[in-house]
Amino acid sequence: MKVVYVFVLSLLMLSAQASDLVPTVDNAWLRAGPPNANMLAAYVTLSNESEKTITLVGADSEAFGMTEIHRTLEVDGVFKMREQKALPMAAGESLTMAPGGLHIMLMMPKQAIEIGQTVEITLNYETNEGESFNQTIQFPVKKEQ
Numbered sequence: 001m002k003v004v005y006v007f008v009l010s011l012l013m014l015s016a017q018a019s020d021l022v023p024t025v026d027n028a029w030l031r032a033g034p035p036n037a038n039m040l041a042a043y044v045t046l047s048n049e050s051e052k053t054i055t056l057v058g059a060d061s062e063a064f065g066m067t068e069i070h071r072t073l074e075v076d077g078v079f080k081m082r083e084q085k086a087l088p089m090a091a092g093e094s095l096t097m098a099p100g101g102l103h104i105m106l107m108m109p110k111q112a113i114e115i116g117q118t119v120e121i122t123l124n125y126e127t128n129e130g131e132s133f134n135q136t137i138q139f140p141v142k143k144e145q
Contacts, residue, residue, distance in 0.1 A: 021050045021127065022135050023089065030106070030139040031099070032115045040113060041070075042104040042121055042139045043097045048089040056087040056095065058124040065108030067121070072100055081105065117141045 023046040030042040048054055059067045070081040084102065089095050097103050104121060113119060122136045 021048075021052060021054055021125070021131070021133060023048050023054065023095075023125075025135075025137055028137050028139050030113070030119050030121075030141045032113065032141050032143050035112070037113075038108060040064075040106045040109065041099070042106060042119070043099065044104075044137065044139070045094055045096045046089065046123075047094040048091060051091050052127050052129070053088055053090045054125050054127055056089070056123060057085065057126050059104050059121055060124065061106060061119060061121045063110055063113070063119050064106040065110065067107070068105045069102070070105040071102050113141055115141050115143055 026045040026047070028042070028044040030040060033040045046056070056069065059069055061067050069084045069087065071084050072079055072081055074080075087095055087102070095102070106119075106121075117140075119139045119141060120136055121139055122134050124132070124134055126132050
C-alpha cells in the first residue's frame with residue numbers, strides 16, 4: 001500500500017510541476033478562411049511566467065489533418081513560410097503569433113470551419129531538463145482580430 005501511495009504522490013508532484021510551467025494565454029484566435037480553404041492560421045500570445053526556459057515544439061488539432069508552427073519570412077522580395085521546430089521562451093519572456101509572422105498553420109480541415117466556432121489546438125512543450133507537457137487552448141474563429 002505504501003508503494004502505491006508513494007507512486008500516486010510522485011505523479012501528483014510531477015503534474016503540479018508541469019502545471020507551473022504552462023504559459024499564460026492571451027488573444028487566441030483562428031482566422032476564418034473562404035469556404036473549402038485547405039489551410040488556416042491561428043494566432044496567440046504565450047507568456048512564460050515560470051522560472052525555467054520552455055520550448056514550444058509543436059501543435060496538434062483533431063480538427064485538421066496536419067498542424068505545424070510556421071514563421072513568415074521575406075526572402076528576395078518573396079514571402080515564404082518556414083516550419084519552426086523549436087521556439088524557446090526564457091523565464092519571463094513572451095512569444096507572440098500574429099498575422100505576417102509566427103503562426104500555427106492548420107492544414108487539411110476535417111470539416112468546415114466557420115466564424116463563431118471554437119477550435120481546440122494542443123501546444124506541445126519541452127524544458128531543457130527533458131520534461132514534456134501539453135497545453136490545450138480554445139481558439140475562437142474570427143474574420144480578423
